[in-house]
Amino acid sequence: MKRIEAEEFIDNSKLLYETGLPVHAHLDDGSVVIFENGFYLVETTDSTFMNSNFRGAIRYSLDRQQKDTIFTLDYSKVAYVDVVEKRLDGLAFLLSLPGALITSAITAVAIFGSCPTVYSMDGNIEHLEAECFSYSINPRFEMQDVDKLEYPDFKDGILKLELRNEALETHYINTFKVLTVDHEPGHIILPKESGSMIEWKKELIEIGPLFNDYSVRDKLNNDISQLTAFEDEQYFSSSDKAVEEAVFDEETNDWIIMDLNLPEHQTELFLGFKLRSTLLNTVLLYDLLLDAQNLGAIDWTGTTSQGMWYAYNFAKWYHKNFGLHIEVLKNGEFVEVTQLGDSGPIVWSKLGVRIPLFEGGQTSVRFKFITDNWHIDWIGVSLSGNQEPVFKEHDISSVKGGDKGLNIISKASNDDDEYLITYPGHNYSFNFDVGNNDDKLDRSFFIQAKGYYIEWLRKDWLLADEGEALIEDVSLDNTLIRNLFEKWYCEKATMEDFFFETMIPVINKNETGD
CATH class of the missing domain: 2.60.120.260 (Galactose-binding domain-like)
Known part of the structure; x- marks a missing residue:
């Protein structure tokens, strides 16, 4: 491992910020630097630098195959910063987004963010079915989500789904299952919500004629x-x-x-x-x-x-x-x-x-x-209706994409402290053995997913514009609502098109794991 010494800062340098949180700094050349013990940001006459708090930081190359120890980093080369959970999956990280995709995201000034996206396939036509746990923005808000499949790829008792990370986010997936309900024709089975404000979850409900x-x-x-x-x-x-x-x-x-x-x-x-x-x-x-x-x-x-x-x-x-x-x-x-x-x-x-x-x-x-x-x-x-329709729960039976060492099926099947972690560009094809239904009954399919995500922070979010003061905290009051509508009024017309244009392309993987 090569050691790169820190530069000596001049006397009039200014400390802008310091944190002890572990972060990834994603660079504009596709490489990434892991500040495991946080960093401090120093402004000099000519530049702004991120400096390691303790024992240096690790920089991985574009292909994630080479790594160096560094102590300082030119902040102008940083594109995104994400806060790392302590349960970092090292193998998943090394299989993460290639630098070429990071570079395309930088060029697009990507703003797309929508949690894990789920697709069904109809031949060469893909149907976007769900965006899971859209408001679980950190572990405290982890929730169980249920989404109905409108175009299930179901044949010979096997249901196929594709799970993607198309956003500048890290996804922590606790469980990913399929639910099936066999029911009378003409009845509609839908997800329903229950629980408290924080422990929100979705179950199922049957709607009559x-x-x-x-x-x-x-x-x-x-x-x-x-x-x-x-x-x-x-x-x-x-x-x-x-x-x-x-x-x-x-x-x-x-x-x-x-x-x-x-x-x-x-x-x-x-x-x-x-x-x-x-x-x-x-x-x-x-x-x-x-x-x-x-x-x-x-x-x-x-x-x-x-x-x-x-x-x-x-x-x-x-x-x-x-x-x-x-x-x-x-x-x-x-x-x-x-x-x-x-x-x-x-x-x-x-x-x-x-x-x-x-x-x-x-x-x-x-x-x-x-x-x-x-x-x-x-x-x-x-x-009329039924608040507790009978359903069957199905775990992943096989997976295509990823690596055997990730233990994808076990991580996505059990509600525990083991998470399937995905980074931008990851995608997995899952098979579920759901069996065949009675010809006299209709069958409805649902995704049941539990987890949360961490948003990657864009560089232009992190540094204040000239003359702009740093806000230490956001007040949860009517002022925030007023500011929201003022911002929305200015951005609404153009934001939607721009939002969807900046989805992250997925990595095609052919290995079969588990």
């Missing part, structure tokens, strides 16, 4: 029934007027109302949804929670946001302001009875929920949300 005697209107009383009646991607979204009110008048709530003609003694409804979040949440994370803190984003990612008290307050604030709040009419006023959490911004999510009713006959249900946070394609209504 659909009921059609209702209409849907927006906040301005425009009839939008045709936008939400069918799964056709002709969807509802907040109007430009609603967005302007959020920016200029600070009226940040939007809603749609469902007016129903129900049997007089109806006491419950089973609702189904097809929806997805907009990129409003992405702007919140990227621009206001990370970029706004500059270098403080490293500590926010690695320590602050993982603290129990902070995580509780953050979850409470987020729960209050985001999600889909479902309210039922009671004595002329709407009363909240439950809430759906946000989904990812890429894949249409299917969700189901049971709600109680206070009034039968003619009544209304309101779906309330922060302005421009949702695209809603379909809302289905049933007078």
Whole structure:
């Protein structure tokens, strides 16, 4: 191992930042430097340097085959920084993203981020099925997620799925399974949400035959029934007027109302949804929670946001302001009875929920949300359902991609401290032996995944612009909401196209593991 001595800094150097957190610094030539014991950032007259806190740092070459010990690094060569979890998988890291892909990501100024993405294949056509645990931004928010498969690649009892890391994130996958439900034709099986604000999870719910005697209107009383009646991607979204009110008048709530003609003694409804979040949440994370803190984003990612008290307050604030709040009419006023959490911004999510009713006959249900946070394609209504449909759980039976030494199947099958760790560009093809179903019954397929991700921090997030002060912490209050809408108003028109253009290409691997 070659040793590279540190440069001697001149007297007027200035300490900009110091952290003891382990980090990776990804360089613009595709190499990577591991600061296992953190680093301190020093500004001199000519340059800014990252310096190792203790015993030097390890630099791996573009092909990850050579390594050197270094003590200082020119910060101008750094493209991304990611905070490393202590459970670093060394073998997975050495098989990580090649420098060529890092370079392409740098050229694109990549902003795409969407957790593990899951695909089904139909011949040469791939169908994006799910983005797993989209809001599990660190271990404290690790959650179990369930997503319905719309295009299952199922033949002779074998279901095939492809898991990819197409974002500038490190994914920590605790479990990755398939659930199957055999059910009566005409019934719909959907994921449902349950749990507390932090220990959120998804289970399953069965929606009975659909009921059609209702209409849907927006906040301005425009009839939008045709936008939400069918799964056709002709969807509802907040109007430009609603967005302007959020920016200029600070009226940040939007809603749609469902007016129903129900049997007089109806006491419950089973609702189904097809929806997805907009990129409003992405702007919140990227621009206001990370970029706004500059270098403080490293500590926010690695320590602050993982603290129990902070995580509780953050979850409470987020729960209050985001999600889909479902309210039922009671004595002329709407009363909240439950809430759906946000989904990812890429894949249409299917969700189901049971709600109680206070009034039968003619009544209304309101779906309330922060302005421009949702695209809603379909809302289905049933007078009956089953909150606990019987399902079967299936572990991975074989895998293509990766290496036998990673023990992929065991790491992704057990809910424990062993994680399947993926880096940008990783992809795995999984087979699940799910057996054949009864010809008289329909079968629905679901992905059940549990884990979290760590966002890679872009260099331009970390250093303040000239004259910009370092924010030590982000206050969770109405000011943050106002700043969010001001930013969203400026970026909305261009962000979506740019977001999807910067997905990270995957590495093609042909080895078969486990």
